[in-house]
Amino acid sequence: MHPFQYQRSESGSQAVAIVAKDSDAAFIAGGTSQVDLLKEGVHQHSLLVDVAGLPLRQINDFEGGVRIGANATNTEAAYYPAIQARYPAVSEALLAGASVQIRNMATMAGNPLQRTRCPYFRDLDQPCNKRTPGSGCAAIGGYNHVHALFGASAACVATHPSDLAVALSALDARVQTTGPRGNRTIAFPDLHRLPGTTPHLDTILEHGELITSIDLPAFAGRSHYLKVRERASYAYALASCAVALEMDGAKIKRARIALGGVAHKPWRATPAETLLAGQQPTEKLFQAAAAAAFADAKPLEHNAYKIPMGRNLLVRALLETSGLQPLQGPAGTAFAASVGGMAGQVATPN
Amino acid sequence: MLTEATGQPLDRVDGRLKVMGGARYTAEWDLPGLAYGALATSAIAHGKVRALDIKAAQQAPGVLAVLTYLNAPRLQPMPEKVGGTLFRGEGGITETLQPLQDATIAYAGQPLAVVVADTHEHARYAASLVHITYDEAAPELDRATASRQTLPEAFTGSKEEPLQVTVGDPRAALAAAPVKLERVYESAITHHNPIEQLATIARWEKRNGADYLTMYDTTRGVDTLQEVIAASLNLPKDNVHIICPFIGGAFGSKGWLYAPALLTAMAARVAGRPVKIELRRQDMFSTAGQRGATRQTLSLGATRDGKLTSLQHDTQAQTSMVSGYVEPCARVSRMMYAVPNLGFAHHLSHLNLPSPCPMRGPGETVGGWALECAIDELATELNLDPVELRLRNYADKNPETGKPFSSKHLRECYARGQELIGWAARNPKPRSMREGNSLIGYGVATTMYPAARREASARATIFADGRALVQSATHELGNGAYTIFRQVSADALALPLDRVHFELGDSALPKAPTTGGSATTATIGPAATAASQAVLSALKKVAILDKKSPLFGATEDAIEARDGRLVRKANATQGETYEAILKRAKRPSISAESTTKPGDEREQFSFYSFGAVFAKVRVDEASGSVRVAQLCAVYDVGRLMNPQTARSQFIGGMSMGLGATLMEATHYDDRNGRAVVRNLADYHVPSMADTPDIIVEALNIPDPHISVQGARGIGEIGCVGTPAAITNAVFHATGQRLRSLPLTPDKLLKALAS
Ligand SMILES: Cc1cc2nc3c(=O)[nH]c(=O)nc-3n(C[C@H](O)[C@H](O)[C@H](O)COP(=O)(O)OP(=O)(O)OC[C@H]3O[C@@H](n4cnc5c(N)ncnc54)[C@H](O)[C@@H]3O)c2cc1C
């Protein structure tokens, strides 16, 4: 671990000011991602400014939706009644991620800002453009089992690992920030970038720009999150998806779909969204939507399995969200989100 | 009258210590003046160090020393054999590369420098500043094209473990068989991943003018390590003292790879201070051993009514450039079924990958998986119930050696296992059962484990205050050794459990072999019993010669130990406590040491444990996810020393087998030989949500031949068998055979699409 200074910030503006003027400085909140990367030597910050103590932990009703303070923990947000009841995709995504211990530390701002699980990113002896710009991409031509199907570039084929981000993208959450150039609101789907030629930049946040809250806009439909992983708990998604459906009588008024584990950011399946709008929900329709969602997928050597997996997952998510099939567990819990359920005689408690 | 402690389901005697943080593990020892070492390791898998720039590291804060091959102390070569186990050469068990002796690089992650500093953080930071340049050569990473390929003669040099064997004429019998089946099975590299990483603390002193080295190490073989260190550093054995009272899991690691311990000893020598090196989790994927990947071909010939006529099991194993270790995959095939024509071969390719070593069920876990899957495939081919096919080929004697089994009750295991899982209620047709989104399947596999027993010594001491101590240099690695050997000793000493202590994990104690091969119970139990009997015999002699004793003048045969007293057999009221005898003799204590070893019975019988494992799985077809709904096993392992600690061993082994089946794999980059996944977030071991409520039963029938206790070992049998039971259940659920471990969703989806 590179030696670093540590400082608690007294206010958001002070934190922003300190980090903005030092290109090697960074924020730390729960530390579950930041400390890991410091220990691996992937991050070599000279100064850490702790923002976890800032009064940004409140979760409130806000403009018909919910405002989630940046420092609310993943656990607090997941079990917040209005979120669990009205935005179950968010609770499901949170509770299907990491472990209880990590969720108790992890913050709502830190979670979408965690970095890729591309294994090469964490090995200093392998080239990686995201970690060391210009060094190359070891995953291309290497072991790319967990890598992207969409929006990748010749510089980087990594995926974003956050479950929460996928749900927030489907719900068109808004990110409030305060930065060296003042405050702004970012539509969640715009927060993360595609790798292009600058894979070292995960998001459009400026250096020193602090997230203050994540706002869930008013939403009267149903939402749901599904995740496939290599073990039943405590594993990142191989593929996931979040669906937000608004109905108009028996027809779909608007569908929003974000796919996880397939791109450098939560991947909005716009062709599928368009195809669903105004239609009567049927399994056949959902299959067509899933086919449309993955029509442009570009697999690498080891990740083609994500195409059938992602398609099947999306069909199931649409069936379950629309009510054509029952959820696999209570809405707003990890059981609803976890494809395959748990080991044992009963896959999920009711 | 005391009830016998052996066989009781007692709590672990060290359980509270462990839970309360009172059990001290290697990295937790603190010595005055302790300094910390950190490794700088090779970025490349093959080649030579061109230059090592250590200036920045030397100048970093707190740095005391930097060792590289240029300045490190010289080491003697790794010994040829230790304790009868072959170390060097093809089939040898250990890595022979002595660290920091020259510039050659055999695998990525090989230690190339050690930085010693005043704190752990300073050491690790400075290690990151060591700048190494290389003359890189193309690494050899492909088993099939490797330039060094061999046919090792015997596993670890043991005459009982030949690796190339033919009984009868399997080839001709296969050609003539009415039903033939040839299948290829592949298994991935896996890692032991104990919670506790490898660690060593080394301290040098002068004693009577001579160098004396004390080491705290995570080893599960204090005596073996003592020999390796003494030989490598050219010290008299008695000047090396190894201590390890607790191990945080090993599963085959921590036994046979010595580079971390040697590096610590060298670093402490150069730094002139005690030094601790604790491996990082990342290093556990390069310097702590692994199970190598395998490719196995099973060829079975059978009659139409399901009698095996030929069985050939050929393994392509892999090892590093600096080890001859071979995964002995035919260990199950060579003994399981009554087949007249039996052959097996092991082919070994040397690669630029880290060295493998034993891992829970070495050979049996993946070799048994291949065999038991092939048997299942044969049952399908013959349209026979898989249990029935196994019964038709039931072996009453070892098919390779012809020796009868010492004790075998496998039929009962199959029968009870079928009841536990509800075998009869399933629809035997593949792909016929469903629940919700899931396909349902049932599978069975036979399991076994060689019931090894080795030579060991123990010392028993009775103190004048009525307490007793029994000691042997064996190990506690979560196996329950402290508990069961206290039980065994208490019974042999006729004392209540709370008056007996058992000590282990110290090379100064009476000699014991490296803990492994599921041999500890059968090895140490008899030694502890014999030492206890020996000390009682010595105590009897004291009483017999003591005029004031009620036992004065009796013969030894006429005296027995009962409830902490020596009494006349003919009249138990005539006797006295151990304390009384010792106090009157003015002796603070009395001790005796015994050595026990297996004898002639090994020539007469074939010693194995057996079992039957049954699994029920759910397969989510859309995602390729497999979940184990039920896992049941019935074992025939001789007498249980402690049903509670035994159960933990069984379910621990089965969980590990479940992990090997469904999720565990370490990928190495096939361009440069670096481990791609090196942490426990991305290397998956089973979580609680992956393990069902595992049901285990043991027949608890004592083995009349293995030892006085009648107990065979149980450390590994749980891991064996489980993979095939689950894989066969996945076939029954889906109708698809998967022949590559682990059965991850990507492979399931591919198979289901076909
Ligand atoms: C073993 C393991 C398993 C995991 N599994 C999953 C999983 O299955 N699914 C999943 O989604 N996640 C998973 N995670 C990731 C976990 O959710 C994140 O580590 C966590 O959410 C990060 O939050 P934090 O508060 O600890 O962030 P920190 O580690 O403190 O910070 C993360 C990043 O966010 C920045 N940051 C923090 N707060 C702010 C702010 N207010 N404004 C601007 N920048 C900020 C920091 O500078 C840093 O770059 C796992 C993590 C671990 C260690």
Ligand code: SF4
């Ligand atoms: S995919 Fe991206 S993160 Fe992974 S090695 Fe390539 S550049 Fe680095």
